[in-house]
Amino acid sequence: MTETPFLPLIILLTSLLAAPVLFALPESAARLRTCINLGVASLKVALVAWLGWKVGQGVIYDLRFTMLPGLEFKLQADPLAILFISLSAILWLITTVYSVGYLERGPHRARFFGFFSLCVAATVGIAMAGNLFTFLIFYELLTLATFPLVIHKGSAEALRAGRIYLTYTLAGGLVLLLGTLGLWVLAGTTEFRPGGVLEAVANENRLAAQMLFVVLVGALGVKAALFPFHAWLPIAMVAPAPVSALLHAVAVVKAGAFGIMRVVYEVFGIETAQALGMTAPLAAMAAITIIFGSLKAIAQDDIKKRLAYSTVSQVSYITLGVALASPIAAVGALAHLIHQGLMKITMFMAAGNLAEGLGVKRVSEMNGVGRDMPGTMLAFSAAALAMIGLPPLAGFVSKWYLAQGGLDAGASWVIALLLGSSLLNAIYFLPMLHRAWFRDGPERAEGSAGRHIGWMLAAPPITTALMVLVVGGFANAPFSPLEWTRFVVAIEYQE
Amino acid sequence: MTPDLIYGVTGIAVFAIGLVGALCAQDRLRRVLALKLCSVGAGFLLVVGAWRVPPASPDPVPHALVITGIVVMVSATAVALALIRRLQSLEAEDDD
Amino acid sequence: MPLAVYLFAVSWPLAMAFALLFSAARPILWRMLPLAALPALMLGMLQTTPDLVSGAWFVLGLSMGLDQVSRLFLIFTATLWIAASSAARHWMRDDARATGFGVLFLMAMSGNLGLILSKDAMAFYGAFALMSFASYGLVLHTRDPGAQSAARLYIGFVVIGELILFSGLVLAATQSGSILLADMRAADLSGLTVALLLVGFGIKLGVMPLHFWLPPAHGAAPVPASAVLSGAMIKAGLFGILSAVPLGVVAYPDHGTLVMAAGMVTIFAALLLGVQESSAKTVLGYSSVSQMGIIALGLGAALMTPEAWPALLPVLVFLAAHHALSKGAMFLGVGAWAAQTGRVARLILGAALLAPALVLAGMPFSSGGFGKEALKSALVLGSEVWLPWLTLALTLSGLATTFLMARALANLWTNPPKAPRTKPEALALPFLSLAGVAIALPVIWPVLDDRIAAPVLAAKPGALWPLAVGVLIALTAAVAAYAQKIGLRAFFSGITAPGRALSDQLGRQWAAKRRAARRVGTAVPRSLSNHAHRWRLGQTAIAGLIVAVMMIEATATLRATQIKTPAVLLSAPSQEMELDKPDLSTDRQMEDADAARDTFSDRYGPSGRSPD
Amino acid sequence: MTDPFLLFDLLLAGAIIALAASTLAVRDLFASIVLFIIFGLLSALAWVRLSAPDVALAEAAIGTGVTGALLLKTLHHLRFVTGRLALDTATGFTPEHPVPPAVLWANAALCGLITLGLAVAFLGAPQAGPGFDVLVADALPQSGVDHPVTAVLLNFRAYDTLMEVVVLLAAVIAVWQIERGLTAAPAPSLGEVWQGFARLSLPAIVIVGTYLLWKGAEAPGGAFQGGAVLAAVGLVLLLSRLYVPRPSHRAAARWAFVLGTGAFAAVALLVASGGRVAFQYPIEHAKTLILLIEGLVTISIAVTLAALFHGREPVAIPNERDRDDT
């Protein structure tokens, strides 16, 4: 059943068109800007919900537009895309609220929100890209839109971080371009198709297909912060808290992970990828990243850096789940895409609140913050415990499926890996909670307790923390991310 | 040995001399002169091409082309020389 | 061999000890120290057949000689003593009490060698006592409180042991009617006698619960002394049992049960006690205790079932030699390691230390592995009830030894024993030689006596996994302990430290390279562009390009003309032909254009005007 | 060897090459320019020998005459601004970092190779090969003029000619643009004595120029040659200070510059509006139109060339007489 194909386009355009308007607004028109921001974000959530409903009913959206002979710009709304856009739409709304509060009196707000909007548009585009070519377009757009956000502070440090970020991601993008071209030349199409498009090529020219896999996954691995390419992520921490939150939870790293998913499932096809012998190395890479990221996280004292390394580790769960080539693991991976986003955004916003409200930026300064900011720290704690994988929180669900999937795929080492990783998670998160709740902090004088953070800063992390609870606690309920994930996996595995 | 051969080679030689000058000369005026020699050389080639063994009259088209070329060249020379003069003035002002 | 030779072998160290009292002779004697045990070694090597000589005049009649077992004991004991004295020579170079040490050392040596060569109870007992009491001085050598208490403990046990042993020997002599050890061994000794003998020798052997003296003494004595204490002297206890107790002749099931139980307890209790120690040498001492537990298992089995004895004997001898050499090497190695000042030397020696440690832990294809497996197969002949437990215990003993070795090495790292720093490399040599011998034991053994070696070497080479598991757990424990010590965060950042250091290093190098590259990168283009500008290379390029293109085109043209007939080229095409061609091509182009337009219209629909 | 002109040809060719080489070789710029003028005249002679009198005329008048005058003026300017008017010689500019001789020799060697290649190509090309002869001869009756060169210039390839005039226009605009605001420009002057000569010769030159223009329709000569000769009038006027451009003349000058171009283009376009294509003169009016165009173009060329010689646009210069030099 094909319906008017414009709904995806409208969803894309909501934020894409909001950007120029936001750019054009004068710096002083704060209220109007907030209205536009929240209005568009809410509209988008509504549209996405509608889209999700329709897709759930089996409607297929497919919008094509020829850019070069044979090469199409294609937007589609398959269930996998819905999964990712819902995440981005909802979290965008929440982050927008948070950003409005965070940047209340900061400079360059017009620029910030404009690029913020573009960034989300790019994410939506990535989600709905119907072929690798379209994906590439939005992937690069994402790089460009996030760069000004990363260097928003305009300091030398921020610029250095921005340069490193740009170097990594643009180089990755260039390699992705190469890979896309390679795909185009080899397969004659860049279409995403469940089951992949490369089976014939893989039989014919195994080496070329393998190289293509390495190139594509390597390129996407840059944004997914896979082990040797992860260095930009902790450095990009100089960005303002909402940006970090968005970067880590939704936009950049997820774009990479999502891309890997698309490439493995819909460009190569999981069977072809396995036949090429490429999934095992990928799983190994992911495993290394998981452990490495956790170990690095333990050594960090800067809260945001610790969270950043935690992201390096956690995002690789997704890659791992994809690489295990088991439908159950795939469910875990997809669920983790959502769950990690919720958990990590909570933590980053909480960290931002600590910095804003109390000036606390280091773990060693966290003593007693639980008493000073109970709401924020409760949210943080919930997310941290979820990360460790305590039932019934969200993190547990995805880890459970990953472990099951590991067994299913005959890779029992995954269990050990997950246990080890959870242990490491505990090692770096629990001390934070211990400090926050069980240690007495320095006396913070009444007046100097930092500025009072408004509800716009306080509410978002609590909201997302609640969502962490809900998606974990009601994982099996209809319309939960997990259910949707199962739906997606059934398609990808063509069951 | 007919005139067209002689003058054709002459034209090429003149062009080559002009080319050497254009590439090697460092004085501004001399470079203009060299380019002008090149244009004469090119003119020679066209005129030679137009030549027919008398009593046949020559092909008029190349003649027209060469005339055009000459006018174009004088225009270009004039602009180049104007530039040179202006630069000379500016540089002289700086020296003062 | 004449008796004189035996006497010489025994008294030569004594003579040296005596000469050492004279200061003038000391330098040369210290240099000769390694030679002290050489006659005994030569004797052992040369006297390949059993031999018994007597001198009726001495005391109650002296009998000396060698048999199959004692020869082997002599050889490894002498070897160990030679290595230890080589080490002692350097170890004691600057020691204030070197002379005293030397004298006592030589006396203990003499006693040790003497008891092996003795064939009668009197001589044996005398030599045994000489050795034991001389060793007291060795234990006490440093005179510090630890040494004093260790020595106190030691001497207490020695005294009691000597007393019990004396009673035992006396009873045995009575019951057998001979003072010849061989006769006692063949007699049907009473249970009490055997018990006394076992306890007396057991104290030397260090089997629990008679072990208390051993670890502190080993820890307190200077390294060369520890080496012989642990390697050679406790084997004297075993030797005594082998010589005096009628093993394989009479069954003593109760004794056997007790000894076996003690052995099993020893193996693991020593582990539990040992890992708590913080001195490497003490831990090594416990390891000796634990190893003696293994030997006790063999002894117990033999006591219970005499039928197993022929199979057990070679194994026990082999185990004794194995332990003597490896443990001696370990002690010497520990000393040598501690004496090293250079980082590299320590690293090398540390690595070398792993060799005897692994041998002790029963690495497959080492003497430890063979010994343990051989013991297992020999025990098959023993009590069936005990067998599974014995096998398990033996297997797990590898684990225990591994832990102890790991613990010892860890202690060595954190808490190295005091050591002289004069000639560190000289101390390394004896260690390395002895370690070499220890490793090569499975090869040397059949050369010495292939009959006794055959059953041992026929055994399986041993299993790796106990060792591996032991190492793993030990490492884990070490890591955990370390982490505990420095704090978790510091620990984990420490784990990544090498990576960080490496990346820092790489980063620095990279940065340096980058700086250099940047210098080059700025200088080269600048100079290039300056020169290109000054030399006006652009102008040259014009001429160069014309030449290049002309040449390329000329070649292409030549190639083209070779294909075609030259006649076409030379004759100018006629005017008509010239005029025809463009028309044709124009027509063709028009058709093509239509085609293209059609495509365009098809593709973009109404935007292209229909070609009406 | 039967041709008696062969020796002449050879000598002339040798002289031309020698002059070309020495033009660039001599150190003194003035000598260089003079040699160049002689070279140009001899080239014109050679072209006459090649039965191209139109080209020869154009080369002599424009390529040599006007160009020579421009070069001399520039040299004068150089001497003026560097304060070396009194010196007899001008050796030109010596760069701070001279190009190494090796590079120069490399250039020369490469040029030698190029010459060789071109010569081979030339000798390999068909002699008196294909051309437009027949086509022109066939079309000449419809062109409206009798002289084939003029027909080509103003009818068959009138588009080229229009663009050529546009080049001239572009040049004068560019020159005015370049020299705008330049006040301290020397104006070479021939002095009072020449004014008399000028008064006498001017009418004669005007007549010659107009004749050339008129003749162009059926014999060698035409707009460009005529224009050049008329431009000589301007030169003489300017040099002798008989005519001093004033700012008020600017607008007129502009009109004069664009007159030819504008008229040419307008005619081309106007004929196009009548269902024809551009430049397609109605056969009955062809001669008239061509003559009209030629006449206007001649005026424009003459004024433009004179303006190119004069350089900057007319500006008010106080005490102009004081600035006279030479």
Place this chain on the structure above:
Amino acid sequence: MMIDPLTLTLFIPLFGAIGAFVFPRVASAIGLASVLVTVGAVAALARDILAQSEVTIALGGWEPPLGISLRADGLSVAMLAMTGVVGLLVSIGAFDSLKDARQRQYFWPLWLLLLTGMNGVYLSTDIFNLYVMIEVIALAAVGLTVLSGTKAALRAGLEYMYASILGALLFLLGVGFVYLQIGRLDFAGLIAAEPTGAMSAALALMVVGLLLKTALFPLHFWLPAAHANATAPASALLSGLVVKAALYIFLRLTTYMPLPDEILVTLVGALGAGAVLWGGIQAFRAERLKMLVAWSTVVQIGLIFIAFARAGQVGLTESWKAAALLILAHGVAKAAMFLSAGRIKDEIGHDIIRDLDRSEIRPTLAQFTFALAAISLIGLPPSLGFIGKWSLLEGAMAAGYWHWVVVTMIGTLMSVAYFSRVFAGFLRFDRMRGEIAEHKGWALADIAPLTLAISAISLGLMAAPILSFIELGYPFGARP
């Protein structure tokens, strides 16, 4: 009384130039109006092309080879359209930004003559006519180069003049050889020509002459100074449009002449690679913003030639399409970039890259425009530059010419490197001495480059229609 748009395309700017010259006071108005009308004529022509796929007019009713005919096909109309639209927007920018009355007075006639020349080039089918046209372009362009009247500009202009004249004369001599060999000068004659020595010589001379005018490395020596020192609108025209004229002629000649030998194609590609690398290095070293942009032009020209050579002789027809896309992309984006660079310079007062961040005034819109243009020049999606680069890489990969892929990739990375220097200058705020000054507001001169930059990006979405359009009339010698 309808005059065909083809002719109008040529004559309107000519009359405009005349008008703007004669009436200097209203030069701007006349100029702007003429460009606008020209664009209209081009649009009409484009409509004709869509209908007939090519339009040919024999001027004066004289068919070639005697006469000269004008021919418009997809490619030439695309070039005309690019020239017209970019020119129009640059004109709008110039309308606002040229403050000096005298500059304005001369800018318009020269620019309109330039437009005449370029339009002439794109419509011409006669190589001698092309010679005259490139001279028109050369003189007008030199006039624009030195519009600012600074010494640096004059020096650069003079060097440009020498290069232009020499290039044109080489071309002229080539024309002479063509005449010697085949006795005619029209494209149709060229197609029919046999390869001979004279044709080889002609080709060599014409190709090198054109490369000199296009400023392909190592013949680029005149370009950076000339483009960097001109006033902003002039730079935009010179960099965005003028070099393309010679490139276009090169394209036509290689299509019509019995050229392309594999080695020659490779040579040209290698020179392109040299341009990409050397230009990239120099752009990275550049101290001034406009100099950086000028070097980026050298790089882009190199890229276009790599596109030409991407698949060797076999894929030449297809390769030209990639090159054509890059030509269009560069024209639009570079004009935007020069205009915005000029705006930045006007607002800040200098264009030293290192000190851009010291300024308290941040012309954000111009900076944004610059960044957008850079996106297209770097070749990031979905810009037209990206599409061009995509086509380039696709062909090179399909043909297995990996060296061109590598060079292009390196060039792209280098372009990121040198442009990010500029972005850092835009976005750094911790080196200012005072507070950020209030943005002066938008000007017409901001709108023009912004429009250009946005088109450079969004034209990428229309690449397929553009490609189909430029194929109309088979300008690439495609003979299906």
